[in-house]
Amino acid sequence: MAETTETGLPRAVAIAWGMQEVPQRGPNRGLSHERIVAAAIEIADAQGLSAVTMQAVATSLGFTTMSLYRYVSGKDELLRLMQDAAIAVPEKVSLPGDWREALRVWAGLVRDAFRGHPWVLGIPRGQVSVLMPNSVRVADLGLAALRDLPLDDEEKIGVILTVSQYVTSTVELELSLADEGTVAVTQEGLDLLGQVVTPDRYPHLAPVLMAGNYLETQPVAPGADEGIDTEYEFGLELIISGLEQRVRGEPARGAGDIA
Amino acid sequence: MAETTETGLPRAVAIAWGMQEVPQRGPNRGLSHERIVAAAIEIADAQGLSAVTMQAVATSLGFTTMSLYRYVSGKDELLRLMQDAAIAVPEKVSLPGDWREALRVWAGLVRDAFRGHPWVLGIPRGQVSVLMPNSVRVADLGLAALRDLPLDDEEKIGVILTVSQYVTSTVELELSLADEGTVAVTQEGLDLLGQVVTPDRYPHLAPVLMAGNYLETQPVAPGADEGIDTEYEFGLELIISGLEQRVRGEPARGAGDIA
DNA sequence: ACACTCGGTGTATGACATACACAGATTCGC
């Protein structure tokens, strides 16, 4: 993790917060971090993360590949900037007073953010990520949602962490299922699988699998898979009601000490 | 998603289940899928996923790069085989009768599996992944744990999905924090961040950040970060007690329809 | 005016995945 010169902050963090001193003595700059990141995001949105190459970004801006390196130290840094820039949350957010409702709204914000730029999930989150502007914003909103909850700060952080992990996992699942509406296995393949996934070896799963309740053998119409939404809510409500019970004075099994 | 010739199964699935007919007419094979995957896993364990190149795997086996392509159609297929082979679960697993306890044990199994080979998290999970042997095994065990729970199959699938998502997210978090014990930001950097993360812009997070409760500025001794464990249990108990409340007859907000 | 610094560019390098064609081995049909 490259530290920015002088200050004790990673370069990507400094750049994202606009704390990177702009050089004075050279020619005028033809590009900016913002334009580069925006171009990269546009490519990722259109053609996926794998299409984001230094060359693609540069030529889409009308510059040469190497010019980008005057702004970012390498591709990793660019990816980190994209990762944060892509999950912007609306300027104005009004959270309901009730923490349950507020948490649902907040989770929805996070979910929408990731669903809007699903490739973000393909970029590993590091220690640096949480220091980026939008991550900070989201975390702040999350704490705001839990304002009235009788938990200490560390526990609240634990909660928003758990929820956001859950949300992103759900989006990831949704993606892997959608995947161009492709189907991994046909009915014929399923039958074949039945030869090895036998009820005696997998007593609990085999029946479900054979009944066709475990995976699709038909292409899912895009958007028509409302199962995802109900699944999402199912899990979220699980967490919320668990939390409800927790603050109601249930014996605490674990208190979060978050790093 | 390459389908296996003839059958309606993806090649990786057929291979993993040993359903790939072995050719008869050629010279004897010097390698096997098992050996290749094992070698690749060994490299990943030792030097991370990025060190797994076709060349590295091949030379570690004393063969040339291209020889691997006689066994796997490409790197993707190899990765998928690794992904499944690495998360093996003990042969004999005894799950407690009480579903709460059983679910804890099951979650622990999943957690241990991923912690043993953390690089697995770096391989995207696709539709194919759930059809691989160990995934099937884990799913079966999950359903076994929930045996006595008054939910239908689809809901149970939803539960084990939620739990395994949660567990993997936790492991991922743990990793990003550990990351060689590196610290992303020094105390000096934290002070600098205070110039932009101000209490008026981030009223809820800023105090937490400045208090040092949001991230570490000291290297975490490996293994000494017990905060992770309590955090893990915290979230898991959240889900479990949510589930408890759910089956106790709470109004269902969502019923899972899992693909 | 001069030296210093910086931006954009061209070229070069090295890592990787993978296509292709070849030579020898093995087995099948007869």
Place this chain on the structure above:
DNA sequence: GCGAATCTGTGTATGTCATACACCGAGTGT
């Protein structure tokens, strides 16, 4: 047992990427 078909392992070649390096010319501070 023999020839054809098929498969294995290999060497070579290609295309994609990220990125190091050195150059030129544009601005800036003195």
